Amino acid sequence: MDPTRTDGAAQSRQGYFDAASTEPLHPAARDVWLAAIDDGWADPARLYGSARRARVLLDNARELVAAVIGSKPDEVSFTSSGTQAVQLGMLGTARARDRSAAGIVASAVEHSSVLHTARHLAMERTGQTGPDVRIVEVDRLGRVDTAAFAAALTPDTALACLQTANHEVGTVQPVEAVADACQARTVPLLVDAAQTVGRQPVPGGWSVLTASAHKWGGPPGVGVLAVGRKTRWRSALPEDEREGGRVPGFENVPGVLAAAAALRARVEEADELARRHRELIDRIRQEVPRRIPDVEVVGAPVDRLAHLVTFSCLYVNGEALVTELDRAGFAVNSGSSCTASTLRPSHVLEAMGVLTHGNVRVSLSRDVSGDDVDRFLDVLPEVVARLRSEAGM
Amino acid sequence: MTDLDLDCRGKRCPLPVIELAKRIGDVPVGGIIRVIADDPAAATDIPAWCRMREHEYAGPGEPEATAPSYLVRRIR
Numbered sequence: 001m002d003p004t005r006t007d008g009a010a011q012s013r014q015g016y017f018d019a020a021s022t023e024p025l026h027p028a029a030r031d032v033w034l035a036a037i038d039d040g041w042a043d044p045a046r047l048y049g050s051a052r053r054a055r056v057l058l059d060n061a062r063e064l065v066a067a068v069i070g071s072k073p074d075e076v077s078f079t080s081s082g083t084q085a086v087q088l089g090m091l092g093t094a095r096a097r098d099r100s101a102a103g104i105v106a107s108a109v110e111h112s113s114v115l116h117t118a119r120h121l122a123m124e125r126t127g128q129t130g131p132d133v134r135i136v137e138v139d140r141l142g143r144v145d146t147a148a149f150a151a152a153l154t155p156d157t158a159l160a161c162l163q164t165a166n167h168e169v170g171t172v173q174p175v176e177a178v179a180d181a182c183q184a185r186t187v188p189l190l191v192d193a194a195q196t197v198g199r200q201p202v203p204g205g206w207s208v209l210t211a212s213a214h215k216w217g218g219p220p221g222v223g224v225l226a227v228g229r230k231t232r233w234r235s236a237l238p239e240d241e242r243e244g245g246r247v248p249g250f251e252n253v254p255g256v257l258a259a260a261a262a263l264r265a266r267v268e269e270a271d272e273l274a275r276r277h278r279e280l281i282d283r284i285r286q287e288v289p290r291r292i293p294d295v296e297v298v299g300a301p302v303d304r305l306a307h308l309v310t311f312s313c314l315y316v317n318g319e320a321l322v323t324e325l326d327r328a329g330f331a332v333n334s335g336s337s338c339t340a341s342t343l344r345p346s347h348v349l350e351a352m353g354v355l356t357h358g359n360v361r362v363s364l365s366r367d368v369s370g371d372d373v374d375r376f377l378d379v380l381p382e383v384v385a386r387l388r389s390e391a392g393m
Numbered sequence: 394m395t396d397l398d399l400d401c402r403g404k405r406c407p408l409p410v411i412e413l414a415k416r417i418g419d420v421p422v423g424g425i426i427r428v429i430a431d432d433p434a435a436a437t438d439i440p441a442w443c444r445m446r447e448h449e450y451a452g453p454g455e456p457e458a459t460a461p462s463y464l465v466r467r468i469r
Contacts, residue, residue: 296445314445315411337406337434345406345434355441356434357407391411 013365015330015372019215020167020195020308020363025258026217028265033219033258040253045242054253061260068267069193069202069209071226077243078256079223082194082212083113088247089208089225090117091236093188094158101158103132107144107173108351111192114161115347121158141300142171142352150181157187164196164203168335168348168361169299170308172196179205188231195305197224198266199274207231216266217366218259221252266366277307277364280373284309284362291381298354308363310335312349313384315393316358324383325360330376335359358384395454395464396424402460406434410442413465417448420467425451431460439463 013024025033040057042050059073066073079085094104104118118133134152136144144162153160160182165172175191182189188207196202198216202209208231213222225246227233233246240248266273289295294314313321318336325332335346336359345356362376397420401409409430420426428439443450443465454462 294445296441312441314442315407315414317407337432343405343433345437350437353437353440355445356437357410391407393411393414 013367016365017330017332017362019365020361021333022214023217023365025219026262026265026366029218029258029262032261033254036254036257040257044251044253057257058251058253061256064260064264065224068263069197069226070204072229074244075226075228077225077246078251079225079247080221080252082210082215082223085210085223085225086113086192087117089190089210089227090121090159090161092233092246093190093208093231094121095236096232096234097158101156103134103154103157104159104161105134105136105152105157106161107138107163108135109138109142109166109348110161110163111167111194114192118161138351140352140354142166142169142348143300144173146174146177146181149178153182153185153187159190160187161190161192163192165305166348167195168346169310169352170305171300172303172305175203176205198263199270199305213259213262216263218262219255222255222259273366274306280364280368280370281307281309283373284377287377288380291377292384296355298352308361310359310361312355313358314355315391316384316387318357318359320387321358321360321383324387328379328383333361335361394425395427396420397426399426399428401428401430404430404432406432406438409435410438413439413442417467422467422469424467426465427454427462428465429457429460429462435463436461439465
């Protein structure tokens with residue numbers, strides 16, 4: 001297969017507005033990935049030439065990722081996904097804590113992998129007495145208050161968790177201020193940086209940091225788990241020597257190399273992309289409420305992810321909206337419950353107290369064009385008006 | 394005291410809010426509609442509708458059997 005053949009792929013990505021779910025593979029990653037299948041296939045734990053080669057490549061990738069997230073290479077382990085990084089990070093940090101520390105503190109708008117693991121942990125540690133998860137509420141913009149987060153920390157808090165930015169509405173969280181509060185109380189802080197690594201600088205002060213390569217244009221199947229040297233961590237799984245004893249199983253060396261190549265390329269173009277994305281998202285934020293009545297744009301207006309905007313349209317079924325936009329050539333996600341198999345709407349929108357139906361999240365990928373956005377703004381009012389009139393509104 | 398009960402049990406979002414929007418004019422300004430809705434989204438969407446349409450969310454009402462209800466005061 002010709003690795004430069006991208007025309008078809010680029011065609012099918014027109015109108016792809018769901019980068020927050022997954023970013024298409026970065027061209028820089030594609031070439032490295034293919035080369036690494038031939039070059040980095042051997043077992044990096046062995047001692048012969050091809051194995052040493054794989055080890056060198058893996059450690060180079062580790063150094064690169066460590067430099068981007070502001071850590072030491074030996075603090076970084078590669079997992080099979082962002083979710084696995086969150087699970088291993090949370091379970092291992094809690095396990096290393098004193099038995100008396102049982103509580104987990106997390107914001108109400110964390111990724112579901114964090115909230116599920118928090119409930120799992122609290123249940124495991126407190127037995128039948130019920131989970132002890134303290135949820136820190138957010139404001140209407142989806143932002144946690146540092147003082148409220150600090151107030152939730154107690155001497156029996158085993159672990160605190162906060163995202164760098166919200167995956168559904170784009171609001172940036174006050175991670176460094178919360179990290180200071182955690183440090184003052186000697187509570188370890190896990191920072192879920194899945195939405196920001198490769199896009200904006202990684203905040204300092206974390207004890208454990210997690211990320212996911214396919215969110216920055218790396219391949220699927222690669223996550224990042226960084227555990228600070230000063231943070232105590234003990235595996236919650238049976239012993240395994242791979243990845244510093246933190247992640248079980250044979251390393252995905254080609255995937256990791258491709259992930260590192262994508263990250264390097266993304267960091268180099270991050271400022272330029274953010275500027276372009278911010279301009280396009282500002283256009284959507286401004287035009288949608290101007291062209292469509294009864295719409296609420298949600299999330300922080302300024303301190304937010306550059307590439308993401310979420311809005312909700314009154315009287316519109318979210319699933320119908322996603323389907324109609326798909327028909328018009330746009331891939332978007334929705335936090336409305338009408339789109340999911342569950343009855344509950346997005347926990348993020350609920351926690352913010354904003355309209356949960358008729359919800360659309362637009363998140364721009366690296367190769368989005370201004371024409372795509374203009375076409376979306378032309379199509380959307382008509383789609384919303386049609387769905388409303390079908391509902392008798 | 395409520396002026397109108399809207400029974401939206403069994404209706405999924407956004408139907409309870411659509412029903413509310415269609416019937417708000419049936420009560421006088423200052424009057425209260427009680428929306429009975431078992432869809433979990435109603436708990437967030439009815440207060441959000443009040444904010445967006447400039448009416449007042451007057452808090453939860455008496456449940457109807459197992460279904461919660463929501464009180465809305467017409468402001469304009």
